[in-house]
Amino acid sequence: MNPQVLPHDVLGEARKVTLTRGSTPLWDTGEVNPSLPPIVLLHGWNIDAPTNFGYAIPELARSRRVITFDHHGHGHGRRSHHRFTFEAAAEDVVEVLDTLSIPTATIVGYSMGGAIAQLVARNYPERCSGLILVATAGVFSEARRERLMFSTIDLGARALRRLPKRATGRVFHHLSATGCRKYPGWVLDTVRNADPVSLLEAGAELGRFDSSGWVRGLRPPTAVVITAEDTVVRPRRQVDLATRVKAVHVEAVSAGHDLPIVNDPQFPAVICRAADALTAASARNDQPVPVAH
Numbered sequence: 001m002n003p004q005v006l007p008h009d010v011l012g013e014a015r016k017v018t019l020t021r022g023s024t025p026l027w028d029t030g031e032v033n034p035s036l037p038p039i040v041l042l043h044g045w046n047i048d049a050p051t052n053f054g055y056a057i058p059e060l061a062r063s064r065r066v067i068t069f070d071h072h073g074h075g076h077g078r079r080s081h082h083r084f085t086f087e088a089a090a091e092d093v094v095e096v097l098d099t100l101s102i103p104t105a106t107i108v109g110y111s112m113g114g115a116i117a118q119l120v121a122r123n124y125p126e127r128c129s130g131l132i133l134v135a136t137a138g139v140f141s142e143a144r145r146e147r148l149m150f151s152t153i154d155l156g157a158r159a160l161r162r163l164p165k166r167a168t169g170r171v172f173h174h175l176s177a178t179g180c181r182k183y184p185g186w187v188l189d190t191v192r193n194a195d196p197v198s199l200l201e202a203g204a205e206l207g208r209f210d211s212s213g214w215v216r217g218l219r220p221p222t223a224v225v226i227t228a229e230d231t232v233v234r235p236r237r238q239v240d241l242a243t244r245v246k247a248v249h250v251e252a253v254s255a256g257h258d259l260p261i262v263n264d265p266q267f268p269a270v271i272c273r274a275a276d277a278l279t280a281a282s283a284r285n286d287q288p289v290p291v292a293h
Helices: 007-011 049-053 086-099 112-123 144-162 165-179 185-191 196-208 235-244 266-284
Strands: 015-019 022-028 039-042 066-069 105-110 128-134 222-227 249-253
Touching: 007 049, 015 086, 022 049, 022 086, 039 049, 039 086, 039 112, 049 066, 049 185, 066 086, 086 112, 105 112, 105 266, 112 128, 112 196, 128 266, 144 165, 144 196, 165 185, 165 196, 222 235, 222 266, 249 266
Parallel strands: 039 066, 039 105, 105 128, 128 222, 222 249
Antiparallel strands: 015 022, 022 066
């Protein structure tokens, strides 16, 4: 990671788009190859879109139009008195496509964004030409300690909603400093742009998310990228998702969960290969590939 060039500087200024539930910053590289569907990048929990994808977008944009935006409560994403839900986040994706007059796109979901992407593919299959799921899962809470952690996050979100704004800020200031201690200061700064309550509600949504009962029925062709050294979303769960979704392309990279944040060149390269594989699979009407366990 080059500390002199931050991902927000790479992307430049965003445009503000107005959605039903509020406005959000959006980055759009513009049309490159009209014969290929655009890529919509959905970022992970706690961080914003530039932090998750800023370093990678220039490389991705060499061959395809790339679009990304901040989710509800994350970064400078829309603010709302309504609770954060993945269903509403999936609706935001479709509203972004409508705003840009894009009929269909390849949806790339990273970590939490992968859960939202699965819902886009389920609820709006006609808007999703393909799905790329990276460092994500169909279930994030199985073990007892995980259920306890997500229950605590949910209780924390409910408690923060009742606190005065100043007190909420102090609590969030402490929690964010602890969670970001391994990263440069600019990462902490971007996390602190967020709405504390919405972030905790998003975490609670992760704990409740379970696509295992319906992910096999997704219609769009799907590629899965497994972060093989991931300690946040265990590779076993990523492999399980690839199997359940009947992925037509599966690739593992030797990296942890912060693969894109640390500017690992593997990230844009593997996304490009996955997108190309989906294009080829659609043309050939490929069958799913076997996944090694």
